[in-house]
Amino acid sequence: MKKLILTIFASLALTGAAYAGSLGFGVSGSVAKVAADGSEKTGAGTGGTANTNSKSVDAISAIGSLFVDYELDGGIVIGFSHVPFSADVSDKTHSRQETAQGVSGTDASGSVTRTADAEVENFNTIYVEYPYGNYYAKLGFSQLDVNTKENAVTGSGTYGNATLDGYTIGAGVNGSYGEYFTKTSLEYTDFEDLSLSSSTNNTISADLDVLEFKIAVGKRF
Numbered sequence: 001m002k003k004l005i006l007t008i009f010a011s012l013a014l015t016g017a018a019y020a021g022s023l024g025f026g027v028s029g030s031v032a033k034v035a036a037d038g039s040e041k042t043g044a045g046t047g048g049t050a051n052t053n054s055k056s057v058d059a060i061s062a063i064g065s066l067f068v069d070y071e072l073d074g075g076i077v078i079g080f081s082h083v084p085f086s087a088d089v090s091d092k093t094h095s096r097q098e099t100a101q102g103v104s105g106t107d108a109s110g111s112v113t114r115t116a117d118a119e120v121e122n123f124n125t126i127y128v129e130y131p132y133g134n135y136y137a138k139l140g141f142s143q144l145d146v147n148t149k150e151n152a153v154t155g156s157g158t159y160g161n162a163t164l165d166g167y168t169i170g171a172g173v174n175g176s177y178g179e180y181f182t183k184t185s186l187e188y189t190d191f192e193d194l195s196l197s198s199s200t201n202n203t204i205s206a207d208l209d210v211l212e213f214k215i216a217v218g219k220r221f
Helices: 002-018
Strands: 021-042 051-072 077-083 094-099 111-116 118-132 135-148 162-177 180-191 194-197 203-220
Touching (some): 135 203, 162 194, 162 203
Antiparallel strands (some): 021 203, 051 077, 077 118, 118 135, 162 180, 194 203
């Protein structure tokens, strides 16, 4: 991602030398729905019966971001946005009860409570906006870090974190307020499937996406 960002901004610098354009900086705020359809497969090797648990979750979050872009003379905009905050994938922590297993060859007794949750952070997008009058269409490449926050039960193993790639599409309208420019848009980002394995060979998979209603304000130089 870092190499791609450097390449794009190097291209912007070269483009600026050949074409008239303007550099812009700004902030945006959005109401975002983060949704995930996931499943976990556990094996008998963890001390329990092999099974699959599935869940669909979502959460509504307020997200703020920073962006820098370059508008070419023809109105095409190339930019980069960064969300410096984290957001929950679900609006609550999910849990389930499982039978506690003793040493191999002994009877099982009691129960354990397994809890699971996840958050996303470092939501970065490199994008291009194509103008149609005051309107524009947006296409971008995005990355997102997913942090699992399950409880660690002895002998059950834990999952790590992951970085997912995705694509962003959107549509919006350009406006102005005094010396500032504004953008109001609806954007959808679909990420690649999340796939993680625990240290005890359990696996989780999830399909993650983000839908945003966004308002941005910036200034060009």
